[in-house]
Amino acid sequence: MEGDSYPENSFEFFGPVIDWVERFLKDSSMPLKLELKLVYMNTSSVKAMMDIFDLLEDAYTQGRQVSVNWFYDPRNERVLDLADEFREDCSFPFEIAADVR
Amino acid sequence: MSDKPSLPQIDAEKELIRHIETLLADPAHEGNPLREPLARLLEQNAGQRQRLERLVRISDGYHLLSRANSETLSQQYDRQLRRVEKLMRISDRYQQSLREISEALREASLHDPLTSLGNRRFLMERLGEETGRAVRNSTPYSLGIIDIDFFKSINDRYGHDAGDKALCEVSCAIRDSLREYDICGRWGGEEFLFILPETPLDLAVQVAERVRLGIENIRHDHIDYRITACIGVTLYRYGEHYSDTIKRADEALRHAKEAGRNRVESRL
Numbered sequence: 001m002e003g004d005s006y007p008e009n010s011f012e013f014f015g016p017v018i019d020w021v022e023r024f025l026k027d028s029s030m031p032l033k034l035e036l037k038l039v040y041m042n043t044s045s046v047k048a049m050m051d052i053f054d055l056l057e058d059a060y061t062q063g064r065q066v067s068v069n070w071f072y073d074p075r076n077e078r079v080l081d082l083a084d085e086f087r088e089d090c091s092f093p094f095e096i097a098a099d100v101r
Numbered sequence: 102m103s104d105k106p107s108l109p110q111i112d113a114e115k116e117l118i119r120h121i122e123t124l125l126a127d128p129a130h131e132g133n134p135l136r137e138p139l140a141r142l143l144e145q146n147a148g149q150r151q152r153l154e155r156l157v158r159i160s161d162g163y164h165l166l167s168r169a170n171s172e173t174l175s176q177q178y179d180r181q182l183r184r185v186e187k188l189m190r191i192s193d194r195y196q197q198s199l200r201e202i203s204e205a206l207r208e209a210s211l212h213d214p215l216t217s218l219g220n221r222r223f224l225m226e227r228l229g230e231e232t233g234r235a236v237r238n239s240t241p242y243s244l245g246i247i248d249i250d251f252f253k254s255i256n257d258r259y260g261h262d263a264g265d266k267a268l269c270e271v272s273c274a275i276r277d278s279l280r281e282y283d284i285c286g287r288w289g290g291e292e293f294l295f296i297l298p299e300t301p302l303d304l305a306v307q308v309a310e311r312v313r314l315g316i317e318n319i320r321h322d323h324i325d326y327r328i329t330a331c332i333g334v335t336l337y338r339y340g341e342h343y344s345d346t347i348k349r350a351d352e353a354l355r356h357a358k359e360a361g362r363n364r365v366e367s368r369l
Contacts, residue, residue: 043195050188089183
């Protein structure tokens with residue numbers, strides 16, 4: 001996922017994404033790796049991302065292979081701090097790296 | 102809840118039961134008429150005790166269950182609270198950075214990136230404010246327009262970099278020649294505008310003269326002649342729109358150009 005997120009109805013927007021993650025974690029045993037390049041998020045999008053990370057955390061504690069790579073624009077170091085806040089309660093591999101491309 | 106406490110009362114009861122059992126078992130009391138009801142009483146007592154113990158066990162069980170439940174609830178509550186706090190923290194940071202971006206954009210939208218003076222939009226905002234203030238307080242402002250003489254020839258002879266550098270030097274000279282509460286900015290091209298709040302025209306002419314000298318006295322290391330400028334000055338007239346004031350200052354400026362450049366001209 002990449003870009004800015006401020007949907008008018010974030011439940012409608014993120015609902016299918018969350019459903020997909022849930023279904024994927026339930027129906028398959030393949031590793032799940034999320035690549036994120038998120039810049040701006042409104043409050044309800046932050047909530048949705050926290051829900052997704054919670055799903056990953058639950059799966060991880062049950063032995064599932066999950067990971068997150070969060071790329072940020074080195075010109076915008078704030079995103080680094082924000083990604084770090086998100087990472088706080090996650091015990092699964094969660095990398096935050098400058099996007100040099 | 103676990104082991105039953107060994108109270109003296111219970112010990113005494115056990116002692117009594119043991120005593121009665123011994124008496125009942127003794128063949129010497131076989132014919133005693135009290136023996137039979139006593140045996141029944143003992144049996145009833147044993148039944149009662151069993152029921153009581155069962156009751157206590159069940160009630161203890163419920164107690165444990167509800168305690169476990171309320172612990173999970175309070176854990177859940179704490180977890181939700183932490184989540185909400187985290188959500189607010191992250192969201193506040195996003196909001197903060199948006200605010201800073203919009204502040205930076207506002208700054209950028211009001212300033213000329215080359216000279217870092219206020220731009221035309223900035224000047225028009227300030228003109229609106231100063232006009233309002235002048236009318237309210239009956240203290241008119243003076244306004245001046247500065248135009249660099251033969252600016253085109255600097256660009257033509259020394260290139261645009263030299264022209265840009267000259268604009269920056271002139272900007273500095275203008276700013277340095279004005280008073281702290283005066284307002285100036287780049288009106289466009291090689292034109293600058295200044296507003297002198299609560300300043301009569303004769304004083305404004307003196308300030309403009311200082312600005313003209315400031316520009317004339319710049320030492321350029323990339324241009325081998327002195328840069329000069331003309332300045333047209335006027336006073337705000339009550340009731341007019343500031344665009345009329347600007348028009349009048351422009352007329353004075355044209356007059357200065359016609360009269361031979363490097364001059365200050367004023368119009369009341």
